[in-house]
Amino acid sequence: MKINSPYRRKKARIEIIPLIDIMFFLLAAFMMASLTMIRLQSIKMDLPTATIAMREFKPDMVNIAVDKAGDVYVEKKLVTSAELHTYLSNKFRANTNLPVYISGDKDATHGSMIRVLDVVRREGIQKVSFAISSPGETK
Numbered sequence: 656m657k658i659n660s661p662y663r664r665k666k667a668r669i670e671i672i673p674l675i676d677i678m679f680f681l682l683a684a685f686m687m688a689s690l691t692m693i694r695l696q697s698i699k700m701d702l703p704t705a706t707i708a709m710r711e712f713k714p715d716m717v718n719i720a721v722d723k724a725g726d727v728y729v730e731k732k733l734v735t736s737a738e739l740h741t742y743l744s745n746k747f748r749a750n751t752n753l754p755v756y757i758s759g760d761k762d763a764t765h766g767s768m769i770r771v772l773d774v775v776r777r778e779g780i781q782k783v784s785f786a787i788s789s790p791g792e793t794k
Contacts, residue, residue: 716754723761757785
């Protein structure tokens, strides 16, 4: 004979909402832990050359070179910052779609490259690229 319990028997259920909360907490905890493992120190490195570098010369483009001393050359002529500003201003007035290629010596400082880029951007020139050399090319 089967005796029934006076209490109603409930079926067991797995609640998924608390499990989702736990998984999001674990995800956030692991992300925060992994961020503390990253070292945010910069080291001196020799950047590699591009494997598919091609020289592209157009008659209307401006080539600006920066040597390791921080001197700026436009079309192989040494210029000051004011002369560069004037030269770019005149060129940009003639052609508002002026492309500018900035090439720097391997040992040029980051600050000198950024100063040249800043002068170019102040003129309103939007087409700015950094020239690179192919691995087999020698200067």
